[in-house]
Amino acid sequence: MAEKAKAPNGKLGVMIVGLGAVSTTFITGVMMTRKGLAKPVGSMTQYDKIRVGRGADKKYLKYKDIVPLADLNDIEFAAWDVYPANAYESALNAEVLKEKDIEPVKEELIKIKPLKAAFDHNYAKRLTGDNVKDAKTRWDMVEQIREDIRKFKEESGVERVVVLWAASTEVYVPVNEKVHYKLEDLEKAMKENDVENIAPSMCYAYAALKEGAPFIMGAPNTTVDIPAMWELAEQTKMPIAGKDFKTGQTLVKSGFAPIIGTRCLGLNGWFSTNILGNRDGLVLDEPANFRTKEVSKLSTLESILVPEEQPDLYGHGNDEDTQYYHKVRINYYPPRNDNKEGWDNIDIFGWMGYPMQIKINFLCRDSILAAPLCLDLVLLSDLAARAGRYGTQRFLSFFLKSPQHDYTEDEVPVNHLFQQYVMLKNAIREMGGYEADEEID
Numbered sequence: 001m002a003e004k005a006k007a008p009n010g011k012l013g014v015m016i017v018g019l020g021a022v023s024t025t026f027i028t029g030v031m032m033t034r035k036g037l038a039k040p041v042g043s044m045t046q047y048d049k050i051r052v053g054r055g056a057d058k059k060y061l062k063y064k065d066i067v068p069l070a071d072l073n074d075i076e077f078a079a080w081d082v083y084p085a086n087a088y089e090s091a092l093n094a095e096v097l098k099e100k101d102i103e104p105v106k107e108e109l110i111k112i113k114p115l116k117a118a119f120d121h122n123y124a125k126r127l128t129g130d131n132v133k134d135a136k137t138r139w140d141m142v143e144q145i146r147e148d149i150r151k152f153k154e155e156s157g158v159e160r161v162v163v164l165w166a167a168s169t170e171v172y173v174p175v176n177e178k179v180h181y182k183l184e185d186l187e188k189a190m191k192e193n194d195v196e197n198i199a200p201s202m203c204y205a206y207a208a209l210k211e212g213a214p215f216i217m218g219a220p221n222t223t224v225d226i227p228a229m230w231e232l233a234e235q236t237k238m239p240i241a242g243k244d245f246k247t248g249q250t251l252v253k254s255g256f257a258p259i260i261g262t263r264c265l266g267l268n269g270w271f272s273t274n275i276l277g278n279r280d281g282l283v284l285d286e287p288a289n290f291r292t293k294e295v296s297k298l299s300t301l302e303s304i305l306v307p308e309e310q311p312d313l314y315g316h317g318n319d320e321d322t323q324y325y326h327k328v329r330i331n332y333y334p335p336r337n338d339n340k341e342g343w344d345n346i347d348i349f350g351w352m353g354y355p356m357q358i359k360i361n362f363l364c365r366d367s368i369l370a371a372p373l374c375l376d377l378v379l380l381s382d383l384a385a386r387a388g389r390y391g392t393q394r395f396l397s398f399f400l401k402s403p404q405h406d407y408t409e410d411e412v413p414v415n416h417l418f419q420q421y422v423m424l425k426n427a428i429r430e431m432g433g434y435e436a437d438e439e440i441d
């Protein structure tokens with residue numbers, strides 16, 4: 001039987017890379033909830049109930065009644081950013097939340113002043129801030145981030161730290177076997193300042209894991225999605241997960257595609273497009289940064305509706321006639337700011353191949369959807385560390401667009417939302433001392 005999680009000891013430090021729209025919405029929401037002025041809607045750790053026990057013994061309990069989650073009152077925040085604005089100024093600039101939802105926690109927010117960022121302009125060309133570390137090499141970056149984590153622990157008195165990346169999407173870094181497969185090669189490349197293969201995000205992840213902090217990647221960056229980082233997470237006994245918060249369109253996709261798959265309908269094409277006007281949208285307007293996002297967004301559908309398994313249903317539609325056509329686009333459109341609009345056009349076919357269409361128009365709020373994921377990922381990775389779980393945490397795939405999987409062994413990721421939910425529930429059961437099971441609730 002898996003290990004039961006130990007009760008938390010002292011406070012939990014949450015160090016966030018990037019103090020932009022998502023992070024300030026997350027931090028402000030936690031602070032407002034603590035004061036009883038807001039509700040943490042969308043957070044599974046605060047609302048969801050899971051069945052434990054079977055038959056006459058079954059009960060439905062909130063996560064906190066099954067496992068020893070950290071309490072919201074025990075969280076202390078810190079952040080790094082390229083721009084020097086504090087969390088209050090940054091929350092106002094982001095224009096996600098209304099002033100009335102920020103002002104009551106103004107004093108607390110002002111205290112969160114961003115630490116200097118480990119940043120390389122070549123990884124996000126549209127950012128021009130100068131609150132940046134002066135680092136000669138990538139290894140030097142690592143050392144400075146490690147020092148930041150130690151200092152934060154000392155000054156705030158927190159017992160444990162989780163590091164969460166909610167910074168901009170970096171340019172696409174393809175996996176390079178010579179650098180990214182073995183930990184010793186990765187370290188060598190950092191010391192030799194191989195700026196092509198070592199993104200700043202890798203320095204944050206490396207530093208976090210070395211300092212005994214779980215690391216969560218909220219953007220689609222390659223960062224921990226490399227064997228060298230898996231090796232480090234095993235060595236330091238720290239949890240890591242997949243990448244890229246599963247918020248709007250991909251959440252819909254991973255929940256909707258199973259309808260097509262379960263009813264054995266055919267798919268000719270799925271076209272997804274978005275308009276978005278926040279800083280994230282601006283960075284993603286750069287083709288090299290969008291490429292990172294595109295890879296992450298495309299993978300979802302392909303592992304749910306698999307052409308090789310059902311060639312009659314999914315084997316048509318693209319140039320080679322071997323697979324449905326799948327296209328994803330993001331367009332920067334400032335007037336909408338953080339209120340993203342996503343359109344999905346799905347060309348399906350039914351009995352005897354007759355075509356039909358489904359249209360989904362999701363008018364969402366990006367950071368409002370991402371904030372509860374930040375909270376859940378932070379609390380659950382802290383919990384996993386206390387349960388002695390380390391390395392890739394597959395149960396966290398529920399919250400991420402790209403579940404981490406061992407591609408060197410051809411492991412297929414689980415993208416199906418409801419299968420991911422079963423993994424999540426079973427991990428919670430196990431960490432609460434119950435048995436995992438597959439019973440239908």
Ligand SMILES: NC(=O)c1ccc[n+]([C@@H]2O[C@H](COP(=O)([O-])OP(=O)(O)OC[C@H]3O[C@@H](n4cnc5c(N)ncnc54)[C@H](O)[C@@H]3O)[C@@H](O)[C@H]2O)c1
Nearest residue numbers: 018020021022081117166167168169219245247279280366
């Ligand atoms: N909101 C969503 O629905 C959603 C979903 C999935 C992923 N994401 C990802 O979350 C991330 C944050 O989104 P956002 O809307 O808050 O963006 P944002 O642009 O408002 O904030 C990102 C912040 O990160 C800072 N930054 C960039 N590189 C940095 C570095 N190396 N070190 C420290 N700070 C750095 C920027 O200066 C900026 O302030 C993006 O990568 C986005 O793709 C968001």
